[in-house]
Amino acid sequence: MRLFTSEAMREADAEAVRRGYPSLLLMEWAGMKAARVYRELFGKRPAVVLAGKGNNGGDGLVLARHLLLEGVEVRVHAAEGQTGDALLALQALLAHGVEVRPLEEASFRKGEVVVDALFGTGLKGPLSGVYADLVEQVNRIGLPVLALDLPSGLPYAPHVRATATVAFAAFKTLHFLHREACGRLFLAEIGLPKDLLAQVASQLEEGLPLLATPEALAPLLPPRPLTAHKGSVGRVGILGGYRGEGLRYAGAPVLAALGAYRMGAGLVHLVAPEGPLEPLEAVFHPVPSPTLPPLKVEALAVGMGGGPWGKAWALAALEARRPVVLDADALHLEVALAYREAGLPAVLTPHAGEAARLLGTGPEEVAQDPLGAARALAERTGLVVVLKGNPTVVAEGGRLSLNPTGHPALATGGTGDVLSGAIAALLAAGLPPFEAARLGVFLHGLAGDLLGEEKGVGLLAREVAEALPRARRLLEGGQAPWPFSRV
Ligand SMILES: NC(=O)C1=CN([C@@H]2O[C@H](COP(=O)(O)OP(=O)(O)OC[C@H]3O[C@@H](n4cnc5c(N)ncnc54)[C@H](O)[C@@H]3O)[C@@H](O)[C@H]2O)[C@@H](O)CC1
Numbered sequence: 444m445r446l447f448t449s450e451a452m453r454e455a456d457a458e459a460v461r462r463g464y465p466s467l468l469l470m471e472w473a474g475m476k477a478a479r480v481y482r483e484l485f486g487k488r489p490a491v492v493l494a495g496k497g498n499n500g501g502d503g504l505v506l507a508r509h510l511l512l513e514g515v516e517v518r519v520h521a522a523e524g525q526t527g528d529a530l531l532a533l534q535a536l537l538a539h540g541v542e543v544r545p546l547e548e549a550s551f552r553k554g555e556v557v558v559d560a561l562f563g564t565g566l567k568g569p570l571s572g573v574y575a576d577l578v579e580q581v582n583r584i585g586l587p588v589l590a591l592d593l594p595s596g597l598p599y600a601p602h603v604r605a606t607a608t609v610a611f612a613a614f615k616t617l618h619f620l621h622r623e624a625c626g627r628l629f630l631a632e633i634g635l636p637k638d639l640l641a642q643v644a645s646q647l648e649e650g651l652p653l654l655a656t657p658e659a660l661a662p663l664l665p666p667r668p669l670t671a672h673k674g675s676v677g678r679v680g681i682l683g684g685y686r687g688e689g690l691r692y693a694g695a696p697v698l699a700a701l702g703a704y705r706m707g708a709g710l711v712h713l714v715a716p717e718g719p720l721e722p723l724e725a726v727f728h729p730v731p732s733p734t735l736p737p738l739k740v741e742a743l744a745v746g747m748g749g750g751p752w753g754k755a756w757a758l759a760a761l762e763a764r765r766p767v768v769l770d771a772d773a774l775h776l777e778v779a780l781a782y783r784e785a786g787l788p789a790v791l792t793p794h795a796g797e798a799a800r801l802l803g804t805g806p807e808e809v810a811q812d813p814l815g816a817a818r819a820l821a822e823r824t825g826l827v828v829v830l831k832g833n834p835t836v837v838a839e840g841g842r843l844s845l846n847p848t849g850h851p852a853l854a855t856g857g858t859g860d861v862l863s864g865a866i867a868a869l870l871a872a873g874l875p876p877f878e879a880a881r882l883g884v885f886l887h888g889l890a891g892d893l894l895g896e897e898k899g900v901g902l903l904a905r906e907v908a909e910a911l912p913r914a915r916r917l918l919e920g921g922q923a924p925w926p927f928s929r930v
């Protein structure tokens with residue numbers, strides 16, 4: 444599924460009009476579908492609708508009319524100066540005898556639900572004045588909020604923090620870059636001609652990121668035939684750890700080994716200076732320094748717990764001439780370029796701080812524009828980039844994919860190591876790096892979602908590894924939860 448930018452959405456709108464489709468119908472459907480979501484979530488609770496003067500406000504005015512017809516008590520506060528379709532929506536509402544009061548006089552009553560129809564894709568720059576005040580008030584009072592198309596104010600601050608958001612026609616990248624502001628997500632079909640979005644998307648393909656959906660990822664799962672044996676389903680080498688002065692993350696390579704096994708690797712070779720503390724199914728190759736022993740593997744994960752040895756591990760792993768995941772201490776521009784030079788498929792898995800170091804910017808810049816940062820790093824290195832965060836972004840050249848799974852409970856030491864091993868297992872099973880990265884990130888996030896819901900925060904990384912087979916089974920069985928509902 445493609446995620447639209449505001450510009451691409453405007454282009455879709457314009458194309459519909461060029462084909463002679465009346466734009467008022469789109470607005471009518473948008474408002475009607477939003478009213479349906481309102482009723483589903485809030486029943487007959489009274490509504491207070493805040494409408495801007497643009498088409499987002501027009502959608503809100505249509506919703507008000509539909510709620511009214513269904514017997515919901517509605518109060519409406521609207522900006523002045525509607526034109527075009529929004530003006531027609533206002534006239535239709537007034538014809539029902541509804542009093543429309545100025546936004547400046549907006550007030551909120553206990554038991555009401557706020558409908559945020561102030562701004563959608565037409566917002567240019569941060570809110571100020573009465574709009575900023577109103578949005579801050581809405582966030583403060585704690586009433587449930589249904590946002591139409593987008594929580595008003597996004598991507599800037601302040602913005603509405605909604606209980607639920609109904610996106611019209613297509614999701615925008617902002618919905619998945621700002622999940623917290625959107626609450627529950629609904630996607631409303633609003634009657635655009637069937638092929639139109641696909642046509643606009645194909646014209647702009649370079650620029651439109653993908654959303655990783657169960658539908659797109661399930662077919663990528665490596666098959667497990669009855670004749671499978673441990674040498675036929677992907678063998679993984681894990682290279683990492685450090686023995687010297689300073690901190691040692693001896694558990695990191697072990698967690699990567701667990702991640703690889705739990706993602707279905709047939710055999711895992713663990714190459715590290717120190718052995719695992721507990722018995723482990725991996726074959727342990729003790730080495731005194733970063734070197735590559737002879738290994739029969741189809742892919743590697745390198746750098747976990749490598750400390751000052753990180754670069755040496757990555758350069759040693761180059762000799763295997765296998766697809767690799769470069770993580771943590773193996774993340775250096777020089778290393779990435781060496782893999783590019785060697786023509787080896789590689790997946791880099793930086794978090795914002797590591798990506799900033801590789802790009803020579805600050806972590807805030809990366810966090811502010813994760814899509815841009817992931818794309819820049821993928822273009823600079825020629826490799827696949829997994830920029831970890833909320834959301835995690837996967838990039839290869841100009842191709843971008845946003846991941847919808849993942850739970851705040853995953854924010855704990857070692858979960859990144861599990862992810863590296865998991866992606867390596869998928870590479871070893873024969874998936875191309877972009878696909879291995881998307882699938883690994885999705886299942887790792889889903890494992891976190893399952894555990895986060897069951898146990899809350901306080902997870903251990905090894906538990907995330909343990910939950911990977913359940914996540915995989917859900918995806919295989921067509922039961923992985925979709926991150927949104929359709930209306
Ligand atoms: N296919 C589509 O794209 C459809 C879009 N529709 C709705 O139309 C919306 C987009 O409508 P518009 O393009 O009219 O845009 P909006 O309604 O989002 O906002 C536009 C208005 O906000 C003003 N504005 C922009 N930035 C501002 C700021 N920082 N402070 C104060 N005022 C500001 C503009 O001058 C303009 O009057 C969508 O989000 C959606 O809700 C629907 O009506 C149905 C069809």
Ligand SMILES: [K+]
Binds near residue numbers: 563593594
């Ligand atoms: K809105």
